[in-house]
Amino acid sequence: MAISLLDDIRALTPAIRKLAPQIEQDRNVPSTVIDQLASLGVFKLAVPKEYGGSEAEPALLVDVFEELGRADGSTGWCAMVGAATGMTLAYLPPATAGELLRDPRFLIAGVAAPMGRATPVEGGFRLSGRWAFASACRHATHLVGGMVTPEGVRQAVLDPADLTIHDTWDVAGLRGTGSHDFTADGILVPADRTFTLAAPPVQKGPLYAFPALSLLALGIGAVSLGVARAAIEDFGELARNKRNPLGGEAIAAKPAVRVAIAEATALHGAGLAYLRHAVNDTAASAATPETDAPRRARLRLAISTATRNAARAVDLLYNAAGGSAVYESSPLQRHFRDVHVATQHAMVSGDVTETAGAVLLGLADSVPTTRL
Structure with a gap:
C-alpha cells in the first residue's frame, strides 16, 4: 500500500506544481486537488483500520507529506493537517467516528489550541470561541476546536455549518493553505463529539501509542x-x-x-x-x-x-x-x-x-x- 500510494502521489506532483502559482493567487487549494487526495486515501492515513482508515506507519506519513510539499507547499500543508488530524478519530466512540466517515470527502482539520470556552449542559457543552490558523478549513468536512471546560481542556469535533469562517489569511507564504479564523457562538456540542488527548485513545493500535x-x-x-x-x-x-x-x-x-x-x-x-x-x-x-x-x-x-x-x-x-x-x-x-x-x-x-x-x-x- 505504501509504495502504491507514493507512486500515485508522485504521479500527481507535476500537475500540482503547475497549479502552484494559481494556488497562491487564489489563497486556496482547488477542490479538484483535494478530491484527488481524498480518493487516494490521504485524509484517512491516520484513521483507525477498524473504521476503514489506513492506520499507516508514521514513516509513511513523512514520505507522503515530503512529496506533497515538493509538489506545492500549501497543498502539502493542507494534506498533512487533514491526514494527521484523522488520528483524533481513535479517541472518539466508534459510532461517532462512523458518522464522521460517512462523507466520502472526509477531511478533518482544526486547531487544538484551547481558544474556546465551554459550559456543560445536558448531553454535552455550549461552546463559544475564535480559533486562528485553521488550515484547510474551507475544505474540511469537520473541524476540531480546543476548548476550556470546568474539568479541563478538551477537543470538540465541530460541524462547519455551525461555524463562521473569517477571511483572515493574507500572509507572506503558504498562502494557499487558507488558514483562516473560525468562530463558534454558543453552539451545542454533543458529549460524544468531544475528547481529550490526555486520556488513552479508544483504539489501541501502534499508531495511537x-x-x-x-x-x-x-x-x-x-x-x-x-x-x-x-x-x-x-x-x-x-x-x-x-x-x-x-x-x-x-x-x-x-x-x-x-x-x-x-x-x-x-x-x-x-x-x-x-x-x-x-x-x-x-x-x-x-x-x-x-x-x-x-x-x-x-x-x-x-x-x-x-x-x-x-x-x-x-x-x-x-x-x-x-x-x-x-x-x-x-x-x-x-x-x-x-x-x-x-x-x-x-x-x-x-x-x-x-x-x-x-x-x-x-x-x-x-x-x-x-x-x-
Missing part, C-alpha cells in the same frame, strides 16, 4: 523538506539555463552556485534522514506503556531540525540565484516565503527546542514537558 503531539507535528518538518527539495530542483534548472551577462556561460559554472546546491542538498538529506530515524525509533518503542521523555525530546528535536534545515537550504539557493529570484515568476521566491512561514509554527518554535534540551540534560522538571 505514538506521541499524539509529535504525530501532529511531524508533517511540519516533512512538508518543509519537500519545499526545500522543490527549491533544489528549481535552482538546478535555473543554474543550467541562466547566463552570466559578461561571459555568457551558465551560472552553474560559478563555484558559489555549485557550493550552494551541494550544501542545500546535504541539508535536505540530513534533515530527512534524521527525521525518519527519530520517527522510526519512536514508533519501534511506542508499544511500551509510555514512550520515555528523552525519546520524545529527540523526536521533537528532529522535527524542528528538519524544518530549520529546510529553511537554511532554501536560503542558500535563494541567495545564490541572485536578482532573478525576486521576481514573482520565479518559484524560488515562493519557496522562500513558504518555508519561512512554516518555521513560525509553534510546534517547531525555540520553546520546543529549549524543552527538548532540558529533557536531554536530565532537567525535565524545570520545563513544561507537555510541549513534547
